[in-house]
Amino acid sequence: MNEFTDFKTYKMKNQKTYQYVFDYFSEQILSGELKINDKILPEREIAEKLDVSRNSIREVMHMLEINGLLECRQGSGNYLRCEPQDYMVKFMNMVMSLQQIKYTEVYDIRMGYETVALRLAIKNATEEEIEEMHQILIKMDEIENPKESGKLDMQFHNKLIEASHNRMIVLYTSMIAELMNQFIADFRVRIMANQRQAEALRRAHWNIYDSLVAKDFVAGSFAMQRHFDIVGEQLERLQQQMENQGK
Known part of the structure; x- marks a missing residue:
């Protein structure tokens, strides 16, 4: 009994057909048998190999295509790709909505991975990326509209994440981008309403930029x-307001 036969015998027990087919593709990818841009066998050959219907193969391949792991090229066939961001963003947004993720939880996780991103960006950021962040800050100083300033704030932090050159941080950020961007926009508007905090936040952003230029992680x-202390102050105020409203 060869390796594939062992896999087939094991997986076919107490398992729905589409799960069995999905596990086959998963095993192919995880083992390195299939790599990005590899052409997938025709549906008929896979169906014969797994001893299942072509409809089952088509169902799983359609699911992989929706998830961004498969590309159908007209007249050429199906190819493996790795562009799951759109699907993952939608999926994560639904999960966070169903679980009613709170801003306090967003705040906590953001503090953690942005500090790591900063450390990596100090090491890996290109001159072009640092200059892009510089130009964003200049525009932030020129714009008085809190909502427009909030968009630039998001761009600044997203550029910092990209400058880390860590694909896991970039991927994770893209997964929670909608909620994270809403978090930044909401608190930017609140902070800009307070002149003292607005100026402190402006200085914090410029100091983050200066640390990249100087490659000084301590600073x-x-x-x-x-930066997070300022956001945290607003978060505490928001929580207090919500508690008062609930009384």
Whole structure:
């Protein structure tokens, strides 16, 4: 009994057909048998190999296509790809909505991975990326509209994430981008309403940028912490308001 026969015998027990087919593709990818841009066998050959209907193969391949792992090229066939961001963003948004993820939870996770992103960006950011962040800050200083300023704030932090050159951080950020961007926009508007905090937040952003230029993580971590302290103050106020309204 060869390796595939062992896999087939094991997987076919107490398992729905589509799960069996999905596991076959999963095993192919995880083992390295299938790589990005590899052409997938025709449906008929896979169906014969797995001893299942072509409809079952088509169902799973359609699911993989929706998930961004398969590309159907007209007249050429199906190819493996790895562009799951759109699907993952929608999926994560639904999960976070169903689980009623709170801003406090967004705040906690953001503090963690943005500090790591800063450390990596100090090491990996290109001159072009640092200059792009510089131009964003200049525009932020020129724009008085809180909503427009909030969009630039999001761009600044997204550029910092990209400058880390860590694909896992970039991927994770893209998964929760909608909620994270809403978080930044909401609190940017609240902070800009307070002149003292608005100025402190402006300085914190510029200090983060300066730390990238100087490649100084100690200074950068202080600036990042100051940034989150300002956001945290607004978060505490928001929580207090919600508690008062609930009384």
